Amino acid sequence: xxxxxxxxxxAQAIAQGLKKMGPERKVALSTHKTKELIAALEKKxxxxxAALES
Numbered sequence: 001x002x003x004x005x006x007x008x009x010x011a012q013a014i015a016q017g018l019k020k021m022g023p024e025r026k027v028a029l030s031t032h033k034t035k036e037l038i039a040a041l042e043k044k045x046x047x048x049x050a051a052l053e054s
Contacts, residue, residue, distance in 0.1 A: 003051045010048035017041045 017037050020029065029037065 003054055007048055007051040010044045010051060013044045014041055014048065017044070 017040060019025070020037060021034065
């Protein structure tokens with residue numbers, strides 16, 4: 001069951017990050033912050049894949 005919880009958390013984090021970069025965002029992100037967010041989302045996506053594979 002821990003893998004399901006990890007997968008849910010990773011998916012929620014990815015969704016929140018994409019919302020920050022989407023057209024409905026409240027504030028534009030700087031290039032630096034955008035790059036940091038993309039790196040964090042890539043890490044979360046890798047965790048999600050690992051959780052789903054196990």
